[in-house]
Amino acid sequence: MDPPSPAVPGGETSQTLDRGLRLLHLVADAPGGLTVTEAATRLGIGRAAVYRLIGPLAGHGMLRRDAAGRLRLGAGVLHLARRAQPLLAEGALPALRRLAEQAGATAHLTVVEGGEGVALAVVEPSWTSFHVAYRTGARHPLERGAAGQAILAGRTGAVGPVSTAGELQPGAYGVAAPVLGVPGLEASVGVVALAPLDAEAVGAQVLAAATAIATALS
Template sequence: MDRGLRLLHLVADAPGGLTVTEAANRLGIGRAAVYRLAGPLTGHGMLRRDEAGRLRLGAGVLHLARRAQPLLAEGALPALRRLAEQAGATAHLTVVEGGEGVALAVVEPTWTSYHVAYRTGARHPLDRGAAGRAILAGRAGSADPVSSSGELQAGAYGVAAPVLGVPGLEASVGVVALAPLDVETVGPQIRAAAAAIAAALG
């Protein structure tokens, strides 16, 4: 089981998929062993072979991920509520799904006269907006907050930081507002929320 899960993780980390030979080399096992590991994973929809024979993630992984998403959102809500109230801005947890950022949980502040209405399930490219770019920064090992202005919605300002230290999860937490945000003020609040979410989900 351990080697099967390692194979699944290797394929997940390879955007272009892996050949059986590449997988065997990275796992330090023979090609025949990779075929034996891939068989049950393919049968359960966790892996698939593309036209070139490369191993890629199967639709079964997305099914499992969708089942886990409500648990992730539930674990993140206390930290998001605190963040929304502290920052006076709409707080959100964004996760990677299918190469895009998806707003998994959204909390609006209770005391502001107006705020951004950010829809749960909203999708956007990872290279646009603070939430997606924070995830990319996390991939590069940075925990620093990332800011954006008008990249996803005209007149909206965002600041986000990656959620680090949760195996298998690529995510960010951030806030979005209709006025410029002071990164020096909200940055530490966002990083504290990201750490709290990582602790709750880890």
């Protein structure tokens, strides 16, 4: 019988885990993928160490190498994302319901996926005669619309809110703010309506919702 493997010191295990997670983030942020050399340079470690990280990550479907040998995210990441998204939506729903009722407008939580904004959760107000029908799963460029622009503003540290008119749909008005302080999440919360919104009043409501959602998801 083989002797038991020696225990790996906790510090080394933590460092390996940290490097593996950093590698996943680096690959996720590289649309064209990364070579092993590029990954090693950005992580500040040797190529051999990168290969040791790739093995288990690829085995779990988190990383893959394309025909050119570049590192790309694997299907396992999509599996985890699909499992996590309903939990994110569930955590945001109380704040979205409150925001929709306060503003009298359709409230939404938008997250970044594949370089675009995706509506993860949508709540319509219960008391208005007319409101915007905004479909969960709707995608749009981050540069267009209040939701995407709020996410971009959040990357610079700006809190918001951001207001737009007619950028995604003629006659639609939006106000959104970034959801900040949730590790690994780029998102915004906002409202969209068929009439101009009071930027000051609705902006304050949106900011309060962003804070509530960040607290719920942290």
